[in-house]
Structures are given as C-alpha cells and as structure tokens.
Amino acid sequence: MASSIETGGAWSTMEDVFLCEAWLQICHCPVTGNEMKFFHMWKKIHAEFCQKIPESPRTEMALSSRWKLLNKEMGKWRDVLAKAMNLHKSGQNRTNELIQAQMWFGAIGGGKKSFTHYECWEVVKYCKRFIIIPTGPDVVLNETPLRDSTTSDSPLDSPMSEDSPIQKEPRPIGRKAAKAKKAGNSSNHNSKFLEEIARQNAIRIEMEQKRQDMEVAIQAECAQEKEYLRKKDIEKTDRETMAMDTSHMSPETKQYWKLERRDVMRRRLFQDDGPSNTDWLNDQNH
Numbered sequence: 001m002a003s004s005i006e007t008g009g010a011w012s013t014m015e016d017v018f019l020c021e022a023w024l025q026i027c028h029c030p031v032t033g034n035e036m037k038f039f040h041m042w043k044k045i046h047a048e049f050c051q052k053i054p055e056s057p058r059t060e061m062a063l064s065s066r067w068k069l070l071n072k073e074m075g076k077w078r079d080v081l082a083k084a085m086n087l088h089k090s091g092q093n094r095t096n097e098l099i100q101a102q103m104w105f106g107a108i109g110g111g112k113k114s115f116t117h118y119e120c121w122e123v124v125k126y127c128k129r130f131i132i133i134p135t136g137p138d139v140v141l142n143e144t145p146l147r148d149s150t151t152s153d154s155p156l157d158s159p160m161s162e163d164s165p166i167q168k169e170p171r172p173i174g175r176k177a178a179k180a181k182k183a184g185n186s187s188n189h190n191s192k193f194l195e196e197i198a199r200q201n202a203i204r205i206e207m208e209q210k211r212q213d214m215e216v217a218i219q220a221e222c223a224q225e226k227e228y229l230r231k232k233d234i235e236k237t238d239r240e241t242m243a244m245d246t247s248h249m250s251p252e253t254k255q256y257w258k259l260e261r262r263d264v265m266r267r268r269l270f271q272d273d274g275p276s277n278t279d280w281l282n283d284q285n286h
Contacts, residue, residue: 016070019120021052074121077115084098085097
C-alpha cells in the first residue's frame with residue numbers, strides 16, 4: 001500500500017478548488033461532456049487537474065474518491081441551504097440563513113459538525129447539479145394557482161448520481177463558443193493562482209518583518225542590559241574609591257586618590273562622565 005506521502009497526503013483547499021474546477025470544465029463541456037464515459041471522464045479531469053498543479057502526485061482514483069466526498073458534502077449543504085432560504089423570514093439577513101443551514105448540516109452531517117468547503121461551493125453552486133432554485137409563495141389568479149406548489153422541477157427533488165456526468169443539455173453551445181469560454185476560464189484560473197502566490201508572498205514578508213522586529217527588540221534589550229551592568233560597575237568602583245584608606249600612602253598617592261574622589265563627587269552631583277581630573281598626572285609622567 002502506498003504511503004500518504006506518495007499519494008499526496010492531506011488535501012489542501014487549493015487542491016479541492018482545482019478539482020472542482022476541473023470537474024466543472026470537463027463534465028459541463030458542451031462539446032464532449034454530454035455523453036462521456038466514466039473512465040474517459042476521470043482521465044480528462046485528471047489531465048485538467050495536472051495542468052493546474054503540475055507534477056501533482058494525485059491519481060485518477062484519488063481524484064474520484066475525493067470528489068465523492070466533496071460531492072456528498074456539497075449536496076447536503078445545497079439541501080440545507082435551500083431549506084434555510086425557503087424558511088427565511090422577512091427582516092432577517094443572510095447571515096441568519098447560513099447559521100440555520102450550518103445547524104441543519106451539523107444534524108445530518110454524519111459526525112461532521114459544520115460545512116467548511118465554501119471555496120468549492122463558490123465554484124459549483126451555479127451548475128445544474130447544485131443550483132438552488134428558491135420557491136416563493138403561490139401566486140393566485142381567480143383563485144387558481146399559477147404554479148402547483150406540490151410539484152417542483154428543482155434539482156433538489158431529483159436523484160443525484162455521485163459519479164456520472166450531468167444529463168444532456170437540451171441546447172449546448174457551439175464548439176467555438178466552448179473553446180472561447182474554456183480559454184476565459186483558464187485565464188481566470190491563472191489569475192487565481194497568481195493571487196494565491198501573492199498572498200503567500202505577503203504572508204512570508206510579514207513573517208520576515210516580524211522576525212526582524214524581534215531581533216531589533218532583542219538587540220535593544222541586550223544594549224540596555226549592558227548599559228545597566230556598566231553603570232553598576234562604575235558605582236562599585238566609585239564606592240571602593242571613596243572607601244580607600246590613604247593614611248599609609250605617600251603624599252603623591254594620597255593626592256591621586258583625592259582627585260579620584262573629586263571625580264566621583266562631580267559625577268554624583270552633576271552626572272558628568274567627562275575626563276578624569278587625574279589625567280594631568282599621566283601627562284606629567286610622559
């Protein structure tokens with residue numbers, strides 16, 4: 001059995017989005033998507049996926065298995081979201097619909113507490129399999145409903161296959177229009193990929209800036225610590241100078257320590273770190 005590293009490991013959000021985009025392009029292609037066989041469908045989806053993520057380790061079987069999971073969860077999300085939209089009360093905002101849908105999804109999610117594949121949903125929510133057709137109140141003319149509320153042509157009420165392509169469209173667009181649309185989609189995918197790269201670069205730059213700021217803060221803290229130790233050392237030396245016993249010293253040595261004590265007093269009184277008053281002794285010795 002292949003390891004998780006060999007098969008690609010955990011799926012990222014970007015991989016899920018590219019898988020949904022590849023499925024949408026191949027299965028909804030008006031040129032080849034209407035009567036495509038299951039084997040050829042996933043072979044084309046895999047090729048399209050690898051164009052978006054070159055050298056991807058994901059196999060056709062891995063894509064098919066992942067799509068079954070995404071398809072199942074997005075199908076449940078479509079159902080609960082449609083139910084929340086139908087029960088939407090006047091004066092409530094859309095956030096309340098999403099909260100209600102998440103509650104229902106958690107109740108039927110099979111252990112999954114909330115729906116998290118919002119990026120994938122944005123890709124497929126307008127295709128025939130997942131589109132939500134809101135049902136409003138019945139319109140009555142001369143006490144005769146213009147629409148029978150007991151029947152619905154919404155895809156919410158139709159059985160949904162997990163693997164087969166979509167049903168044949170009644171009027172597919174032409175080959176030229178399909179190629180132009182595919183070229184436009186490719187440009188859109190490239191722009192999304194570049195946006196993701198820019199976002200990752202911005203995160204990297206921000207982390208690098210934080211690291212540099214931390215280094216500067218550490219250097220400033222070290223400088224403060226060194227300055228504190230330097231002042232403590234000066235204070236210790238000053239105390240020793242003031243406590244020096246000069247009774248047994250020669251007159252010249254006594255004069256030296258007298259001037260040193262004067263320097264200490266001057267620093268204490270005026271906070272002056274100027275040259276020592278005994279420098280002239282050094283000058284005379286030269």
